[in-house]
Amino acid sequence: MAARTLVSAAVEWLRSHAEHVSPWDVAVAFMGYFVFSCVVERLTNKNGPMLWPVFGIIPSVPLHQDDIYDWVTRALAKAGGTFWYRGVAFGGARGVVTGDPANIEHTLRTRFGNYPKGGYYQERFRDLLGGGIFNSDGSEWKEQRRLATSEMHSPRFVRHSYETMRDLVHHKLLKLLEARAGAAPVDEKPPQLDLQDVLLRFTFDNICTAAFGVDPGCLTVDLPEVRFARAFEEATELTLFRFLVPPFVWKPMRFLSLGRERRLKEAVRIVHEFANKTVLDRRAEMSKHGSLSDRSDLLSRLIEDENHNFSDEFLRDFCVSFILAGRDTSSVALTWFFWLIHKHPEVEAKVLSEIHQIILRRHPLAGREAHQDVVFTPEELTDMVYLHAALSESLRLYPAVPMEIKEVQDDDVLPNGTELKRGDRVIYCIFSMARMEALWGRDCEEFRPERWLREDGQRLVSESQFKYAVFNAGPRLCVGKKFAYMQMKMVAASVLWRYSVVAAEGHRAVPKVTTTLYMKYGLPVTLQPRVAGPGSSE
Numbered sequence: 001m002a003a004r005t006l007v008s009a010a011v012e013w014l015r016s017h018a019e020h021v022s023p024w025d026v027a028v029a030f031m032g033y034f035v036f037s038c039v040v041e042r043l044t045n046k047n048g049p050m051l052w053p054v055f056g057i058i059p060s061v062p063l064h065q066d067d068i069y070d071w072v073t074r075a076l077a078k079a080g081g082t083f084w085y086r087g088v089a090f091g092g093a094r095g096v097v098t099g100d101p102a103n104i105e106h107t108l109r110t111r112f113g114n115y116p117k118g119g120y121y122q123e124r125f126r127d128l129l130g131g132g133i134f135n136s137d138g139s140e141w142k143e144q145r146r147l148a149t150s151e152m153h154s155p156r157f158v159r160h161s162y163e164t165m166r167d168l169v170h171h172k173l174l175k176l177l178e179a180r181a182g183a184a185p186v187d188e189k190p191p192q193l194d195l196q197d198v199l200l201r202f203t204f205d206n207i208c209t210a211a212f213g214v215d216p217g218c219l220t221v222d223l224p225e226v227r228f229a230r231a232f233e234e235a236t237e238l239t240l241f242r243f244l245v246p247p248f249v250w251k252p253m254r255f256l257s258l259g260r261e262r263r264l265k266e267a268v269r270i271v272h273e274f275a276n277k278t279v280l281d282r283r284a285e286m287s288k289h290g291s292l293s294d295r296s297d298l299l300s301r302l303i304e305d306e307n308h309n310f311s312d313e314f315l316r317d318f319c320v321s322f323i324l325a326g327r328d329t330s331s332v333a334l335t336w337f338f339w340l341i342h343k344h345p346e347v348e349a350k351v352l353s354e355i356h357q358i359i360l361r362r363h364p365l366a367g368r369e370a371h372q373d374v375v376f377t378p379e380e381l382t383d384m385v386y387l388h389a390a391l392s393e394s395l396r397l398y399p400a401v402p403m404e405i406k407e408v409q410d411d412d413v414l415p416n417g418t419e420l421k422r423g424d425r426v427i428y429c430i431f432s433m434a435r436m437e438a439l440w441g442r443d444c445e446e447f448r449p450e451r452w453l454r455e456d457g458q459r460l461v462s463e464s465q466f467k468y469a470v471f472n473a474g475p476r477l478c479v480g481k482k483f484a485y486m487q488m489k490m491v492a493a494s495v496l497w498r499y500s501v502v503a504a505e506g507h508r509a510v511p512k513v514t515t516t517l518y519m520k521y522g523l524p525v526t527l528q529p530r531v532a533g534p535g536s537s538e
Contacts, residue, residue, distance in 0.1 A: 049075050049083065056086040056093070061244070066520075068513050069402055072097060073432035081436075082418055085427075088246045092120070095408070095425030099433045102415040105466040107406055107426050108474035115426060118407020124242040127268050128235050130313065132321030144318060148479045151301050157210075160296035162378055164209045165487055169494050170375060172219045173202050177499060179221045181527040192504055194522040195338060197223070199331040199491070204229050206487065207326030211319045212278050213297030231270035236324065238264040240514050275316040279303075283312075298322065326480065328516040329400035330487050335523050336398035337391055337492060340447050342503045342525075347390055347449060348496065354386045355493050374497070381489045388460060389452035391488050392468075396440075397447060399470045402431035402517045430469050431517070439467055500528040 049060055049071075064071035075083055081100040087093030098104065107115045116137035129135035133144040151157055180193050201218035209215050218226045241260045242250045253261040282303055286292050292300040299319055302310055310318075341348045358380050408424040420426070437444050440451070452461050465473035471481045478484070495501065503509075504524040512520040 049085065055088055058088055065513055066510055069429070069431040069511055072429050073435050076429065076432050077436070082416055092247065093425070095427065096418055096420070097427045097429060099429050099436060100416055101439065101464065101466040104428050104469060104473065106415050107428070108466065108476065111412060112475055114409045114412055115406035116409060120407055120425065121405055125239055127264065128239055128271065129321050129324065130317035132317035134321045134325060145479070147302065151298055152479055152483065156296050157298070161210050161483055162486065165206055165490055166375060168202065168206050168209070168219065169490055173491070174494060174498065176219060176221050177495065177527055181499060181529055192524040192526055195501065195525045196335045196519055196523045199334050200327065202491065203331040204327045207323050209297070211298045211322040211326065213282070213295050213300055214278055227270060228274040231267040232323065235264060235267035235271055237514055238267060271320065272316060275320050276312065279312050279315045330484050332400045332517050333391070333395050334488055334491055335519055337394040338501050338525070339503055339509050339523055340394050341496070342501060344447055347447065351387050351390060351496060354384055355497050358383055376490060376493055378486065381486055381493070384489055384493060385453070385458060385460060386449065387489055387492060388485065389449040391485065391492065392452045393447055393449045395470045396434045396468060398517055399430040400517055401515065402511070403427055403429050404472070428469065433467070433469070498530060500530060502526045502528060
């Protein structure tokens with residue numbers, strides 16, 4: 001109120017003295033108002049990040065571009081778990097950032113219907129995802145969720161997903177790693193390989209095969225540049241720009257096809273061109289043969305569904321959404337996992353010991369050389385409890401999706417007393433939650449897989465979805481969680497059993513500012529074939 005009174009008095013004074021006011025006087029007045037506003041902001045918002053006049057929180061973001069998630073973590077700790085933010089004036093971005101499990105449960109389950117994805121999120125992703133499952137709400141989302149759950153949990157798809165994953169690991173991934181590990185003379189170190197890039201290629205081919213029934217061919221020894229894959233990666237990264245600037249910046253750029261928006265438009269065109277062609281080709285195959293019974297991918301199952309007549313646009317958006325989810329999440333999780341394993345050889349030794357014991361059940365008398373070509377069964381992957389714990393711990397510290405956003409439909413009050421108005425946003429930071437002592441104890445920042453194991457070491461601890469929101473929570477809990485764990489276990493076990501993955505000396509593992517927790521500088525590694533006895537980490 002005092003600030004408004006002061007501003008009104010200043011405006012009245014300017015009106016009465018307009019003819020005697022110089023440009024210098026105006027500049028000094030505005031500077032004074034700016035400083036005064038900063039002081040008022042600091043006094044009224046003692047705990048959260050600085051919200052600058054006109055620009056809100058935006059000026060602080062570039063200053064923390066290399067530690068953005070750690071910065072948010074520090075701010076949440078200082079603010080007691082929740083703080084207010086706002087973007088550029090008239091940009092419409094305002095709300096709270098939280099890491100409080102009670103607030104998250106309220107948002108994702110208790111009052112689920114009041115916190116949809118919302119128009120803010122959907123508008124920015126609409127060009128790429130259309131009305132796909134990850135960009136929809138209400139009845140549209142419910143129907144796609146029902147279809148995804150029904151198809152992905154069917155015995156047919158579970159078998160298909162395992163077989164495609166197994167073939168891709170053994171016929172392509174391991175062949176690629178073998179070629180790269182053996183590319184140097186015996187007395188020299190093998191060349192470096194960007195493991196993040198390789199894993200992105202693997203998960204991209206894997207999800208395209210499972211969702212589309214098409215192998216893009218990204219994962220071959222020569223690591224080719226695949227137009228569709230490159231366009232998909234560029235489209236997801238360029239979409240992030242729309243979250244960093246107000247609509248009055250990116251919308252005119254889109255209308256005029258300028259800069260990033262022009263590049264985004266072209267990338268989306270390539271993605272949709274590929275997806276549309278795949279849908280049309282599969283429909284033509286259906287018309288020609290009268291059936292797609294020999295195919296088990298999601299696209300074929302949906303086309304052959306006699307109870308629905310899905311449009312080509314629906315099928316395209318459905319599959320593109322699944323590629324977005326399946327490509328980034330597992331590959332990023334595995335990248336951080338291999339980096340952490342490199343940093344913690346004692347964990348690597350325990351993982352190898354568990355794998356060795358599982359292999360011995362099948363071949364109790366064979367030596368290690370006879371085990372090199374082992375292909376793990378679904379049952380053996382399930383029995384890898386310590387590996388499961390290590391992957392869960394890696395995901396806790398480095399969640400594939402570090403932040404999520406929801407939009408307030410109607411005025412509400414969070415459990416911690418924060419009052420929200422219609423149109424506000426709730427951002428919950430999963431990355432920060434892992435680093436809160438109140439949730440995970442004093443060793444919260446340590447990589448300790450044992451926190452996921454019961455005392456007998458044979459059973460897993462089950463944590464609340466809202467404390468460990470890595471796979472989302474509530475009605476939107478990830479339908480592909482089981483698929484993701486099987487995929488990650490297959491890759492991790494198959495690679496670690498054959499190779500010691502050594503990160504480049506001095507490599508900085510810095511999270512990249514994007515919707516997914518990529519490593520900013522990739523993960524350059526060398527692969528050292530294991531030659532020591534079974535169970536050894538050397």
